[in-house]
Amino acid sequence: MKHSIALVSCLVALFGCESSQHSQIVPKGQQSKQAQQSLQLAQLANDLNTPSEVEYTDPGFVSYSHNKQLANYAGQIALELTDSMSGVSPNAVAITSFVSFDKSLRNSNQLGNQLAESMIHQFQKLGYPALDFKSHRGIAVTRNGDFILSRDAKKLPQNPVPSHVLTGTMIYRDRGVEVNSRLLDFDSRLVVASSNVIIPYFILHPSATVTY
Structure with missing residues (x-):
C-alpha cells in the first residue's frame, strides 16, 4: 500500500x-x-x-464455551453450609445422595449422586471429616478388580455412626436445578446448616437430570 x-x-x-x-x-x-x-x-x-471505513456490527455477547464445572457449585454449597454453621464441629459427616423433590424423596439421578461425591471432597478441603459408609471392612479381590465400596447394605458395617449427615433436594426450575442442602445432627435430626444454590442447565449433560 x-x-x-x-x-x-x-x-x-x-x-x-x-x-x-x-x-x-x-x-x-x-x-x-x-x-x-x-x-x-x-x-x-x-x-x-485516506483509510477506508470498515463497517462493524456488534454481535452482542456470544459464549462459545464456559469454565464452570459441577465441582464449582459443590464448593459453593460447602461454603454456604460452613457460613451458616455456628458453634458446630462435626466429627464424622455422612453424605447421602441428593434426591428429586417429589412425593417419595427416594428418587435420585446422575446429578444427585455426583453432588454427593463432590461434597465428600469439598468437606475434606474445609477440614470436616467425611464418613464413607459405603466401604467394606475388608477388600474384595476379584478378576474384575479389587473393591472396597459396595451398595449391599447387608455387607456394610454399622459402625462408626456419623455425628452428622448431609442431604439435599433438587427442584427443576425453568433455567436450572435448585439445590437445597442441609446438614443434620444424626441423633436429634436438627438442621445445623443449610444452603441454597441454583445450577444452570447449560453446564449439565442432558442425561444428568434423568431420574432413575
Whole structure:
C-alpha cells in the first residue's frame, strides 16, 4: 500500500513538472486535458492516503464455551453450609445422595449422586471429616478388580455412626436445578446448616437430570 501511494505521488509530481515545462508550447485543448489528468492523479493519491471505513456490527455477547464445572457449585454449597454453621464441629459427616423433590424423596439421578461425591471432597478441603459408609471392612479381590465400596447394605458395617449427615433436594426450575442442602445432627435430626444454590442447565449433560 505504501509503495502504491509513493508511486502515484511521483507520477503526480513528474506530471506537474512536465506540464509546467511545456506549458508555453502545448495547445489550449491539450492543456485542459493535462490539467484534468493531473486532477485525477491527485484525487487517486488522496484516496490512497485516506483509510477506508470498515463497517462493524456488534454481535452482542456470544459464549462459545464456559469454565464452570459441577465441582464449582459443590464448593459453593460447602461454603454456604460452613457460613451458616455456628458453634458446630462435626466429627464424622455422612453424605447421602441428593434426591428429586417429589412425593417419595427416594428418587435420585446422575446429578444427585455426583453432588454427593463432590461434597465428600469439598468437606475434606474445609477440614470436616467425611464418613464413607459405603466401604467394606475388608477388600474384595476379584478378576474384575479389587473393591472396597459396595451398595449391599447387608455387607456394610454399622459402625462408626456419623455425628452428622448431609442431604439435599433438587427442584427443576425453568433455567436450572435448585439445590437445597442441609446438614443434620444424626441423633436429634436438627438442621445445623443449610444452603441454597441454583445450577444452570447449560453446564449439565442432558442425561444428568434423568431420574432413575
